[in-house]
Amino acid sequence: MVYQIMKKEPFIHLFCTLTGYYFFDVNTDSIVKISKEVYQELDEGNVSNSEEIVCTLKNSGFLKENSERITEHPDTKYLPYYFETNVNTLLLQLTQNCNQRCDYCVYSGKYENRTHNKKRMSFEIAQKGIDYIIQHSSDSQELFLGFYGGEPLLEFELIKKCVDYIKKNVEGKKIYFNITTNATLLTKEVIDFFYEHTFALLVSLDGPEEIHNKNRGFANGGGNPHNIILNNLSMIRNLYPKYYEEHVSFNTVLDGKNGYKCIEDFFTENSLLKKSPVISTLISDNYSIEGNTISDQFVAENKYAWFLAFLTLIGRLDKKYTPKLMELQKIMVKNTRDNKQFGDKLLLPSCSHHSGNCVPGLHKLFLTADGNFYPCEKISECSQICNIGSIDTGIELERVKNLLNIEAVTREECQKCWAYEYCSICLIHADGIDSLSKEKILNQCDNVRSNIESQFKDYCVYKDLLKKCHMKEG
Amino acid sequence: MKKNVLLYPYTKECDSLIEYLQSSENIGEVFLVSFKGWGYEQKELLFRNNKLYVKTDFWTLAELCDEIWVMDTNMEIDEEQLINSKIEWAISKEIQVKWFRKNTYSYNKKEDAGGIKEDIDLPTKLQVINTPIVIVSGLFGDGKEFDVELSLNQEMKKSGYKFIQIGSKKAGEIVGMYNYPDFFYSNLYSNREKILLFNQYIKKIEEKELPDLIILGIPNGISLYSREIVNDFGMNFNLVKNAVSEDLFILSMPYSDIDNNYLEILRKNIWERYKSFIDYFVIESNIVNDLKSKKIGRTVYLSIDKNLVLDKVKELDNKDVFSLEKPGEKERLNSDIIKKFKSFGEITLI
Numbered sequence: 001m002v003y004q005i006m007k008k009e010p011f012i013h014l015f016c017t018l019t020g021y022y023f024f025d026v027n028t029d030s031i032v033k034i035s036k037e038v039y040q041e042l043d044e045g046n047v048s049n050s051e052e053i054v055c056t057l058k059n060s061g062f063l064k065e066n067s068e069r070i071t072e073h074p075d076t077k078y079l080p081y082y083f084e085t086n087v088n089t090l091l092l093q094l095t096q097n098c099n100q101r102c103d104y105c106v107y108s109g110k111y112e113n114r115t116h117n118k119k120r121m122s123f124e125i126a127q128k129g130i131d132y133i134i135q136h137s138s139d140s141q142e143l144f145l146g147f148y149g150g151e152p153l154l155e156f157e158l159i160k161k162c163v164d165y166i167k168k169n170v171e172g173k174k175i176y177f178n179i180t181t182n183a184t185l186l187t188k189e190v191i192d193f194f195y196e197h198t199f200a201l202l203v204s205l206d207g208p209e210e211i212h213n214k215n216r217g218f219a220n221g222g223g224n225p226h227n228i229i230l231n232n233l234s235m236i237r238n239l240y241p242k243y244y245e246e247h248v249s250f251n252t253v254l255d256g257k258n259g260y261k262c263i264e265d266f267f268t269e270n271s272l273l274k275k276s277p278v279i280s281t282l283i284s285d286n287y288s289i290e291g292n293t294i295s296d297q298f299v300a301e302n303k304y305a306w307f308l309a310f311l312t313l314i315g316r317l318d319k320k321y322t323p324k325l326m327e328l329q330k331i332m333v334k335n336t337r338d339n340k341q342f343g344d345k346l347l348l349p350s351c352s353h354h355s356g357n358c359v360p361g362l363h364k365l366f367l368t369a370d371g372n373f374y375p376c377e378k379i380s381e382c383s384q385i386c387n388i389g390s391i392d393t394g395i396e397l398e399r400v401k402n403l404l405n406i407e408a409v410t411r412e413e414c415q416k417c418w419a420y421e422y423c424s425i426c427l428i429h430a431d432g433i434d435s436l437s438k439e440k441i442l443n444q445c446d447n448v449r450s451n452i453e454s455q456f457k458d459y460c461v462y463k464d465l466l467k468k469c470h471m472k473e474g
Numbered sequence: 475m476k477k478n479v480l481l482y483p484y485t486k487e488c489d490s491l492i493e494y495l496q497s498s499e500n501i502g503e504v505f506l507v508s509f510k511g512w513g514y515e516q517k518e519l520l521f522r523n524n525k526l527y528v529k530t531d532f533w534t535l536a537e538l539c540d541e542i543w544v545m546d547t548n549m550e551i552d553e554e555q556l557i558n559s560k561i562e563w564a565i566s567k568e569i570q571v572k573w574f575r576k577n578t579y580s581y582n583k584k585e586d587a588g589g590i591k592e593d594i595d596l597p598t599k600l601q602v603i604n605t606p607i608v609i610v611s612g613l614f615g616d617g618k619e620f621d622v623e624l625s626l627n628q629e630m631k632k633s634g635y636k637f638i639q640i641g642s643k644k645a646g647e648i649v650g651m652y653n654y655p656d657f658f659y660s661n662l663y664s665n666r667e668k669i670l671l672f673n674q675y676i677k678k679i680e681e682k683e684l685p686d687l688i689i690l691g692i693p694n695g696i697s698l699y700s701r702e703i704v705n706d707f708g709m710n711f712n713l714v715k716n717a718v719s720e721d722l723f724i725l726s727m728p729y730s731d732i733d734n735n736y737l738e739i740l741r742k743n744i745w746e747r748y749k750s751f752i753d754y755f756v757i758e759s760n761i762v763n764d765l766k767s768k769k770i771g772r773t774v775y776l777s778i779d780k781n782l783v784l785d786k787v788k789e790l791d792n793k794d795v796f797s798l799e800k801p802g803e804k805e806r807l808n809s810d811i812i813k814k815f816k817s818f819g820e821i822t823l824i
Binding site: 081085 | 483485486509510511512513514549550551552555556701702731761763766770774776777778779782
């Protein structure tokens with residue numbers, strides 16, 4: 001009888017930490033703490049000594065086996081209706097030119113992507129893009145218009161025209177503007193304009209001078225980009241301190257070859273930056289021709305920074321000591337089980353799709369300088385498979401449907417995966433340029449599962465230590 | 475004499491009313507003006523076999539109409555910026571203005587929605603409402619339950635029975651519905667007071683009008699959507715249910731991939747919670763826009779093709795399930811209601 005309970009393997013993932021033993025129950029999306037004995041027996045698939053506990057778990061709805069599911073994203077049927085009335089976010093590639101030549105840039109020639117060139121978006125194309133979202137956003141209270149490049153500030157006049165155009169043609173909706181910029185071309189005129197229209201500014205800043213300038217030189221050589229940026233940031237803060245505090249944030253690319261601590265210290269100690277939100281990412285591996293290496297020093301310092309962040313999370317260290325670049329990760333761990341409560345789910349849905357990808361073009365619509373639509377700016381512009389239409393054809397729904405259902409490529413593997421509903425594999429990982437690539441997707445899977453397991457472990461340790469020590473959360 | 479009317483702002487939520495107006499003898503020309511940039515410009519509708527286009531030029535079209543109807547929408551609007559100056563202008567030109575907007579999300583507003591608390595004699599007990607009552611409610615609210623109310627209004631008028639109707643939207647006034655009284659939405663009144671006052675309100679209308687039937691459309695739905703999207707928790711339904719007892723309940727619900735078993739479970743849950751039996755289900759031609767609803771914290775919908783709904787209704791093959799998009803279904807729903815009440819009339823309680 002006991003053996004029969006386990007004959008059909010429960011769809012779970014076992015993991016352990018220094019504070020306990022757990023299983024993640026896939027069907028109910030629950031993390032359950034168990035004893036070491038039960039853990040070992042579940043691992044072996046023979047629960048002769050844990051019969052009672054296993055029965056209790058089964059009666060409570062856990063330990064159900066995996067079931068065959070139809071692979072289809074639940075939004076597939078409704079795509080035509082979503083695209084008719086819910087496209088409210090447009091990102092315009094104003095130019096493919098840039099005044100810098102960053103070493104790791106995806107347009108540097110080291111990636112399967114276009115390279116820097118002088119192509120510019122015409123106002124006619126920008127206007128058509130804006131008209132497109134106006135016509136297809138009747139269900140949206142807000143519109144989001146973003147500017148990208150290359151370096152979009154090379155086309156400041158075009159930015160002004162776009163802002164003027166959308167404001168003249170839309171009433172009663174909140175319009176949010178945003179721009180990603182290297183901030184070297186900011187002038188008082190530009191800053192005044194951004195302030196007037198409450199632009200959200202995302203500034204690319206990689207750390208202290210020697211690190212930033214090493215990878216982010218000017219196209220013409222010479223100069224000190226780092227100093228220019230800090231001077232410009234200072235100008236914004238002096239002119240509009242509240243705007244600076246609320247609407248300027250930073251994107252830091254970590255190349256992994258340098259240490260981590262010096263970058264962390266820079267953002268923590270610099271008075272211009274210490275109160276600003278920072279997103280940090282490693283140099284992208286997606287579409288990379290050469291691949292990237294990470295130094296041992298970087299790994300060690302990164303892990304130590306996370307250790308400190310964890311101490312602040314469990315209240316052993318004052319939260320003011322949270323390493324700046326770890327703030328987001330801290331929030332992610334704390335919110336791992338946000339809005340999840342046992343009983344909400346009993347089984348994986350019979351018709352479903354893994355959670356990795358968004359609805360291409362709906363979450364964000366990227367319009368290139370020559371009028372092609374892509375799901376986002378991170379997708380290679382060489383990609384045939386990820387092109388979802390153009391300003392002349394509109395969104396091609398069959399293409400979107402194909403990209404929405406990337407699980408079809410790796411259905412067998414996905415159906416067996418415990419991380420199904422936490423998967424972060426999206427189009428970028430699946431893009432084989434001419435087609436969706438099963439190989440590329442599967443190459444990511446171990447890494448994705450490892451990251452999810454890591455997050456679960458951190459969460460469990462965090463909860464266990466809070467409980468044990470009755471500590472105040474940091 | 476027929477009057478020309480201008481609906482402002484036009485949104486797709488006006489469509490069912492426009493369809494209703496086609497058969498209205500009092501209405502001449504209809505002008506539709508939307509806000510600029512809302513995606514409705516040049517949208518084409520059919521009105522009495524003619525094409526009707528949505529425009530954005532309020533000022534020119536307002537000069538051509540006898541009445542301006544200021545319409546409600548589930549989207550939040552800066553009335554001060556977008557509406558008030560236009561209305562003031564219209565009044566100065568002696569164009570009639572009718573206001574059909576309300577504080578849609580009064581349960582979210584901190585300030586009072588009901589004005590000053592009146593010094594009234596509060597009833598202390600519930601009075602018996604002798605007239606049969608039909609209630610119509612959405613599942614989560616802000617869906618297409620008002621379309622069902624309009625449909626009942628239209629069909630009941632044809633059937634010749636005398637009825638009174640309280641609409642879930644202020645626009646119901648256009649077709650002769652009563653509104654919910656101010657105290658119902660006010661933060662100044664306790665739930666107890668609201669229940670007693672609403673019961674009294676219905677009783678007074680009953681005594682005045684002597685109808686054969688009362689139809690109540692209930693705003694904001696009967697249920698939360700999820701723990702993250704709680705809407706009104708079905709508070710209004712609860713208030714109405716405590717004030718009156720219904721004889722028939724129609725639930726209007728968004729489309730989803732349901733089966734008859736789901737409907738029975740839903741019936742059972744609503745019975746256990748409210749002691750209300752769902753007599754009829756009306757499937758709407760919309761779905762809950764889950765992602766957007768989570769983002770803004772209340773249920774919002776995505777309109778879908780009616781054929782999806784028709785297929786679902788055909789698949790369910792259940793006499794208690796309706797799609798009002800299907801020809802003949804409005805009449806069938808109305809006729810089923812009348813049959814049911816006629817059968818009640820065969821029982822006499824002493």
